[in-house]
Amino acid sequence: MPTASIDFTMATLAIIMVTAGAIYGINIVAAPYLETKSSESRFYQLGRSILLSEGNPENWGTGEIPTAFGLSDGNEVYSLNVDKVTRLNSDNHNAVNYSTIWRSLGVDDVSIGIEVSLLYDLSLSVLSSVDNGDNTTYTIQATCTKDGYPVESDMSYYVTVRSSTLHATGITNSSGIGVVQFTIPDTQSGTAMLVGFSKLQDSIVTYDVLPFAHQSGAPQPPNTYATLSPLNNILYPTVTNGSSVNAVVFSYDYSFNLTSSGSEYLIPSLQDAGPMILVLTGVDGADYWSEYVAYPSIPFEVGATMDSDYILSDVSTCTYLVDVGGNHYKIKLQFRSPEKYD
Amino acid sequence: MTRRGAVHILDAFLASLIIATALLYSFQVPLGDIPTETQGLSATGYQVILSLDGNSSLGTLLLSEDWNSIEELLNIALPSGVSYNLTVLDENGFIVNTHPISNGGLKGQNIESVEYLLAVESGGCPIYRLRLQMGR
Numbered sequence: 001m002p003t004a005s006i007d008f009t010m011a012t013l014a015i016i017m018v019t020a021g022a023i024y025g026i027n028i029v030a031a032p033y034l035e036t037k038s039s040e041s042r043f044y045q046l047g048r049s050i051l052l053s054e055g056n057p058e059n060w061g062t063g064e065i066p067t068a069f070g071l072s073d074g075n076e077v078y079s080l081n082v083d084k085v086t087r088l089n090s091d092n093h094n095a096v097n098y099s100t101i102w103r104s105l106g107v108d109d110v111s112i113g114i115e116v117s118l119l120y121d122l123s124l125s126v127l128s129s130v131d132n133g134d135n136t137t138y139t140i141q142a143t144c145t146k147d148g149y150p151v152e153s154d155m156s157y158y159v160t161v162r163s164s165t166l167h168a169t170g171i172t173n174s175s176g177i178g179v180v181q182f183t184i185p186d187t188q189s190g191t192a193m194l195v196g197f198s199k200l201q202d203s204i205v206t207y208d209v210l211p212f213a214h215q216s217g218a219p220q221p222p223n224t225y226a227t228l229s230p231l232n233n234i235l236y237p238t239v240t241n242g243s244s245v246n247a248v249v250f251s252y253d254y255s256f257n258l259t260s261s262g263s264e265y266l267i268p269s270l271q272d273a274g275p276m277i278l279v280l281t282g283v284d285g286a287d288y289w290s291e292y293v294a295y296p297s298i299p300f301e302v303g304a305t306m307d308s309d310y311i312l313s314d315v316s317t318c319t320y321l322v323d324v325g326g327n328h329y330k331i332k333l334q335f336r337s338p339e340k341y342d
Numbered sequence: 343m344t345r346r347g348a349v350h351i352l353d354a355f356l357a358s359l360i361i362a363t364a365l366l367y368s369f370q371v372p373l374g375d376i377p378t379e380t381q382g383l384s385a386t387g388y389q390v391i392l393s394l395d396g397n398s399s400l401g402t403l404l405l406s407e408d409w410n411s412i413e414e415l416l417n418i419a420l421p422s423g424v425s426y427n428l429t430v431l432d433e434n435g436f437i438v439n440t441h442p443i444s445n446g447g448l449k450g451q452n453i454e455s456v457e458y459l460l461a462v463e464s465g466g467c468p469i470y471r472l473r474l475q476m477g478r
Binding site for chain 1: 347350351353354355357358359361362365366381385386389390392393394396397399411414415417418419421422
């Protein structure tokens with residue numbers, strides 16, 4: 001190999017290494033300052049505006065069309081109105097669609113995605129069932145985690161089928177696992193609804209709901225028999241198959257049968273903070289079914305999606321801790337605008 | 343031979359300049375599946391404390407000096423991957439918390455700190471200064 005080629009190769013390698021090292025070094029040094037700068041971004045302020053303002057009209061949560069978008073309940077900072085949040089869930093009959101949200105936001109060059117979620121996850125599963133002749137004993141497992149890490153908490157469980165309700169309490173241990181047993185008479189056959197609440201503190205409660213078959217066929221997908229839309233402390237059910245039998249509200253500490261007012265049910269204001277789970281049971285021929293909805297109807301996602309492979313625009317994510325009806329939730333706001341706008 | 347070697351070095355320099363330019367440009371292309379996090383640590387920390395103070399849950403825990411529950415609250419409320427250390431000071435600047443309120447000490451390349459003045463709604467209306475240091 002000629003000496004000049006060796007020189008050339010060595011020089012190329014040396015310069016590439018120096019250049020790559022310089023780029024890496026600059027990125028490492030500059031990263032914290034870039035992050036600080038972006039924290040005051042236009043999008044973060046836009047998110048704050050959405051969460052701290054009530055919008056227009058101020059009570060648009062009760063059913064009106066908003067002309068200015070804001071989710072606050074007008075009381076404490078970062079305290080959101082239960083009905084405004086519930087109306088963002090597309091499953092609700094009174095939901096506001098994305099077009100309305102975008103127009104009322106009033107910023108033409110920004111599209112928005114909203115995701116509201118519980119602070120940690122609770123997952124319920126039926127470990128086993130034993131038929132005792134005239135009743136069946138179910139062993140239920142609850143698993144509490146936050147981003148994969150176990151969470152110790154107090155637990156409250158309910159099982160409702162037809163018009164009967166059972167209740168039990170327990171804990172999740174340091175591995176995030178809790179186990180409880182329910183025994184249900186076989187005469188109460190049908191789709192049973194298992195509702196579990198996990199409480200870390202008074203204002204941090206999460207939930208999960210699991211329908212399971214009790215001496216009946218497998219549960220049908222949600223909303224097969226009825227859709228439930230809570231708003232303004234009234235539950236509006238739309239029964240599409242069969243007829244309703246009973247409506248119940250569950251929270252961590254309480255459960256009540258709901259009082260009907262015509263075809264609607266009045267939702268009581270409960271002492272404990274935290275989500276309420278509303279369950280409607282019914283019958284279609286010989287099948288006893290159960291449907292449920294949470295109030296406020298969290299978790300959900302609404303708005304523009306931001307997860308395309310490549311997006312030639314600025315995408316920003318802002319996450320906030322908010323209070324909805326006395327319980328804390330996480331709200332993630334994602335914004336997209338033309339590249340390099342700001 | 344010496345002159346030819348110098349020309350080759352110049353060639354190599356230009357080639358590496360082209361490579362570096364391409365690398366720099368590629369960093370500017372935003373990836374949709376990794377949205378940019380626009381909040382700094384201080385903005386996150388301040389917002390979390392403000393929200394926890396909103397329904398008086400934080401003030402109640404401070405008044406009862408329930409440091410374990412405050413730690414539990416912050417473990418859930420702050421995003422995963424954020425390490426923190428909370429110091430509670432009274433009106434005279436003395437540290438009140440009798441043991442560390444932390445998730446294992448400050449770690450991370452970026453360390454930020456926020457201070458928050460909290461008045462508890464009670465008879466004596468005690469005032470606390472919260473110093474939340476965070477790392478990521």
